[in-house]
């Protein structure tokens with residue numbers, strides 16, 4: 178039996194009929210065609226699948242699509258505006274915060290959540306804030322640098338994260 | 353891995369959740385944050401035929417304080433506990449634990465009701481519920497924590513029972529929690545919680561038996577005036593660890609003694 182779901186992904190509303198067991202990561206990649214969200218460990222360990230639901234970071238491999246019904250979802254594709262990279266994306270570029278790049282979308286989304294909670298994190302707070310994300314190329318030094326430099330750039334610009342990032346904190350689902 | 357198929361329903365009230373659980377029968381399960389259940393379903397260690405999603409039920413995400421107790425709604429998430437100023441004053445040990453449950457992504461979804469209902473001996477809050485004599489409130493009754501945890505992943509909950517809140521005594525005395533683990537976001541290999549209540553100490557053990565354990569022997573020794581080291585030497589009779597990939601039972605017994613001393617010292621030095 179399928180279930181109807183409606184959600185806003187990167188500012189665009191969608192309605193679909195899905196099997197309840199369809200995981201959000203598979204919905205995003207295979208139904209919505211947004212393949213920027215990666216799936217790696219498949220066991221809630223690595224954070225490669227991190228997206229924001231109503232502005233809060235979650236592992237989309239550990240959420241059923243039906244649980245996100247009525248919510249606002251932001252994926253890595255939702256960060257750049259008019260072809261201009263988001264400051265966090267730009268900072269990962271500048272600081273070489275990636276090697277193979279597979280973990281990068283997850284790290285960037287986790288960092289987007291972190292910087293919204295805490296715009297000027299210390300190195301230790303960056304490490305704690307990204308504890309749910311693993312990089313098998315182990316480029317953690319540069320990831321930390323990238324987040325630090327993104328924080329500085331965003332504070333300088335007084336830049337609020339993009340509009341979709343600002344969702345109401347997980348309110349109960351409304352029909 | 354893809355989970356087995358299931359039916360899905362999203363009730364608006366606890367009564368409706370209960371009737372759905374009865375309608376779908378004993379293979380139906382409640383889902384809250386899904387942070388324990390979904391990983392198990394993906395490994396097909398759990399194959400419920402229906403999931404009753406309680407996230408849309410109002411009134412289960414409140415935190416209240418009255419007459420010496422704090423009542424925490426079942427849907428209150430780890431992140432809500434981290435940020436709750438009233439809990440920081442009334443039950444700081446729980447706030448301290450919440451900071452170290454999983455990672456941000458897990459804490460944004462996982463709920464206290466889920467930890468309690470799952471009954472995992474490694475669930476940090478379960479040891480605190482046990483040692484502080486918390487009350488687990490459901491749609492059918494009030495359970496005393498001491499009678500609640502029955503066996504590995506087994507609690508006193510019946511199939512159509514929904515946890516609605518957990519009630520703790522306000523506990524403002526000295527406290528400490530030590531979570532021993534190899535990596536930041538890991539579960540505890542062993543965890544030791546201590547809380548001063550009035551003139552006595554409560555002790556709780558995380559992941560050191562098939563259920564959470566209370567350090568009754570250690571508590572009794574402390575009450576009798578024993579030093580931290582002498583009291584900690586009693587911990588062997590409070591726990592029943594098994595060997596696993598992370599440590600042998602013998603190692604965990606030794607670790608428990610060492611951590612009990614350190615945690616008591618941390619609590620008394622912090623004041």
Ligand SMILES: Cc1cc2nc3c(=O)[nH]c(=O)nc-3n(C[C@H](O)[C@H](O)[C@H](O)COP(=O)(O)OP(=O)(O)OC[C@H]3O[C@@H](n4cnc5c(N)ncnc54)[C@H](O)[C@@H]3O)c2cc1C
Pocket residue numbers: 221222381382383384385386387388389390391406426452453454455458461462463464465466467469470474475476477513514515516537538539540
């Ligand atoms: C990577 C990772 C690391 C983690 N580390 C830790 C850790 O260090 N310490 C820790 O304590 N936890 C840890 N967790 C688990 C996390 O705390 C979960 O949030 C919690 O165990 C379950 O809460 P939930 O709301 O997600 O419950 P769910 O997964 O939705 O449900 C768990 C079980 O409880 C039942 N249930 C849930 N709510 C109710 C209710 N109100 N009434 C009746 N039954 C109910 C469900 O039927 C199911 O059987 C970790 C999880 C992950 C993925």
Ligand code: FES
Pocket residue numbers: 215216217218219220221222223224225226227236237238239
């Ligand atoms: S793919 Fe989701 S946490 Fe690894």
Ligand code: FES
Pocket residue numbers: 274275276277278279280281311312313314315316
């Ligand atoms: S850059 Fe390769 S996994 Fe992180």
